Amino acid sequence: MFKDLDPLLHSQLRLAIISLLISVESAEFTFIKEKTGATAGNLSVQIDKLSTAGYINVNKSFKGKMPLTTCIITKKGIKAFEDYVKSLQQYIKK
Amino acid sequence: MFKDLDPLLHSQLRLAIISLLISVESAEFTFIKEKTGATAGNLSVQIDKLSTAGYINVNKSFKGKMPLTTCIITKKGIKAFEDYVKSLQQYIKK
DNA sequence: GAATTAGGTTTATAATGTAAACTACTTTAC
DNA sequence: GTAAAGTAGTTTACATTATAAACCTAATTC
Numbered sequence: 001m002f003k004d005l006d007p008l009l010h011s012q013l014r015l016a017i018i019s020l021l022i023s024v025e026s027a028e029f030t031f032i033k034e035k036t037g038a039t040a041g042n043l044s045v046q047i048d049k050l051s052t053a054g055y056i057n058v059n060k061s062f063k064g065k066m067p068l069t070t071c072i073i074t075k076k077g078i079k080a081f082e083d084y085v086k087s088l089q090q091y092i093k094k
Numbered sequence: 095m096f097k098d099l100d101p102l103l104h105s106q107l108r109l110a111i112i113s114l115l116i117s118v119e120s121a122e123f124t125f126i127k128e129k130t131g132a133t134a135g136n137l138s139v140q141i142d143k144l145s146t147a148g149y150i151n152v153n154k155s156f157k158g159k160m161p162l163t164t165c166i167i168t169k170k171g172i173k174a175f176e177d178y179v180k181s182l183q184q185y186i187k188k
Numbered sequence: 189g190a191a192t193t194a195g196g197t198t199t200a201t202a203a204t205g206t207a208a209a210c211t212a213c214t215t216t217a218c
Numbered sequence: 219g220t221a222a223a224g225t226a227g228t229t230t231a232c233a234t235t236a237t238a239a240a241c242c243t244a245a246t247t248c
Binding site for chain 2: 001016
């Protein structure tokens with residue numbers, strides 16, 4: 001009856017991250033932090049989980065001398081998001 | 095940017111329960127158990143949380159000699175569900 | 189050169205979800 | 219009639235998850 005919801009995406013912050021990345025295709029850590037309102041610590045952890053799952057790619061470089069973390073969604077991430085939304089529809093359509 | 099998602103509804107099982115109750119208006123414990131595939135213990139706990147929040151009303155009676163638990167969604171529950179869905183749209187629209 | 193800010197990561201704790209174990213009663217089998 | 223199995227749940231203990239506080243490294247400001 002109810003399809004399982006990918007637990008990795010069924011989390012407010014991780015869903016917001018993916019939702020952002022779907023539209024922009026590339027985003028800096030601080031940009032995501034501002035948009036989501038998350039604390040840096042929490043964001044760091046959640047980005048790591050999405051990365052470990054292969055849903056996003058994380059690139060660490062330097063902007064001048066400051067560290068710069070950039071995130072890009074992967075095909076796997078896009079697919080997972082689409083599946084998640086599809087499953088979710090079952091729950092929220094009246 | 096991203097509205098908060100009611101944590102009480104942002105849970106697969108509780109969302110499934112509310113989703114069911116939205117359409118049927120009254121459902122027995124065992125019916126919900128079958129439809130959601132949840133274990134009785136888990137279902138009992140989650141129904142309790144929804145009830146404590148005032149999202150559903152729980153009625154305990156007897157069918158013949160067996161205990162019978164029936165759930166009905168409240169106006170508050172309907173409102174919460176609608177708000178949740180509305181907030182969620184922000185996350186899942188591309 | 190001390191304090192503040194930037195850009196994060198690590199870790200400790202709180203909150204949550206879930207299944208296993210249990211209660212209470214009923215029905216069926218012997 | 220009583221032992222075994224089934225029904226309808228609840229309680230409790232454990233595992234997972236989420237989150238913020240504390241920390242780190244380096245740069246900037248005063």
